[in-house]
Amino acid sequence: MNSFFIFLALTLSIFAIPAVYAETFNQSMEGGMDLEITYPESVMKQRTFSISIFLQNNGWENKEDISFILNNPDAAFVTEANETIVIDELTTTSSFGTTIDYEVTSNANEGIHFLNIDYTQVLVSNNTEPMPSAQTNIALPILVFSEPVISIETVTPESIFANSEFTFETTIISEDIDIKDVTVKILTPGDIEFRGDTSYTISLLEKMEPYSVTAEMITPIKDVTMEYTIPVKVLVSYTDDLDEEKTETQSVPLLLRPKMFMEITNDFGIWIGDFFIAPYVSIGTIVGIPAGTILSLMIRRAQNKNKKHKKS
Numbered sequence: 001m002n003s004f005f006i007f008l009a010l011t012l013s014i015f016a017i018p019a020v021y022a023e024t025f026n027q028s029m030e031g032g033m034d035l036e037i038t039y040p041e042s043v044m045k046q047r048t049f050s051i052s053i054f055l056q057n058n059g060w061e062n063k064e065d066i067s068f069i070l071n072n073p074d075a076a077f078v079t080e081a082n083e084t085i086v087i088d089e090l091t092t093t094s095s096f097g098t099t100i101d102y103e104v105t106s107n108a109n110e111g112i113h114f115l116n117i118d119y120t121q122v123l124v125s126n127n128t129e130p131m132p133s134a135q136t137n138i139a140l141p142i143l144v145f146s147e148p149v150i151s152i153e154t155v156t157p158e159s160i161f162a163n164s165e166f167t168f169e170t171t172i173i174s175e176d177i178d179i180k181d182v183t184v185k186i187l188t189p190g191d192i193e194f195r196g197d198t199s200y201t202i203s204l205l206e207k208m209e210p211y212s213v214t215a216e217m218i219t220p221i222k223d224v225t226m227e228y229t230i231p232v233k234v235l236v237s238y239t240d241d242l243d244e245e246k247t248e249t250q251s252v253p254l255l256l257r258p259k260m261f262m263e264i265t266n267d268f269g270i271w272i273g274d275f276f277i278a279p280y281v282s283i284g285t286i287v288g289i290p291a292g293t294i295l296s297l298m299i300r301r302a303q304n305k306n307k308k309h310k311k312s
Helices: 002-015 291-311
Strands: 022-029 033-040 042-044 048-057 063-071 084-090 095-104 111-125 134-145 150-155 165-174 179-187 193-195 199-205 211-218 228-239 245-256 262-265 270-272 275-277 285-289
Touching: 022 134, 033 111, 033 134, 048 063, 048 084, 084 095, 150 228, 150 245, 165 179, 165 228, 179 211, 199 211
Parallel strands: 042 134
Antiparallel strands: 022 033, 033 048, 048 095, 063 084, 063 111, 111 134, 150 165, 165 211, 179 199, 179 228, 193 211, 228 245, 262 270, 262 285, 270 275
16 A cells, blocks of 8 residues: 555656656666656756656565765756665565655756666565675766757748738747746837737747737838848747746748839739739738849730731
């Protein structure tokens, strides 16, 4: 019964470690001692993580003077718990479990750090005679990285032209942590306008849950004679899991070019010169045909008709 409750407690502590980062170390020791250690594959600076240890005596002989000594050589991880664990005895079919919480120091270098565990035990032969102590050294690799990753992905047309509307879509993903008080702002020069809002707010964004905003961008009415780049910025501000306010930005250069004689939009609207044929909203250019090409096609078509009339 005690073994069941120990296993249940360890199972709950294991689920506290994010599944995407969880690693499990298993090893069988002398005399049927089975060891399982669960630890995170990666951690962030100034965050806490747990090491869960579960030891089961599946042999028919008792074990005594069992110990775990944990340490990390570069002091990247600190704990208030005792890193020396001593078990007087484990009889056959009995078990032991515990969890130790660590915090990653703020000055830890990014990269792989090792948490070392020295394990020792004494096997009691035939449950009467203690054997010499046996030792096993274990090294757990843990990747330390600096800050949580907030990805910003923006979808825009390859190019835009004057006096039209284009869709501007931005997706935010927090890859490592839940973030709160998230604000997404789209910043543009004065000659670019948006239909609707350019600032969006969400109270909570869970890890790996995408948050998308879509806005209709309105380009200047006056046509341009030369193409140039319009600087657009996406600004994301949020509060992280340490209650610290952070800001991420993305620059999105948009190419504003002269409007061609005919423009076909992806909602099948058509621009012919300065005339726009329904539907009303123009979203992103698919085809642009220069005026010279249109005139050339019209002349060739007229010439072909004349040739047919002459033959008849």
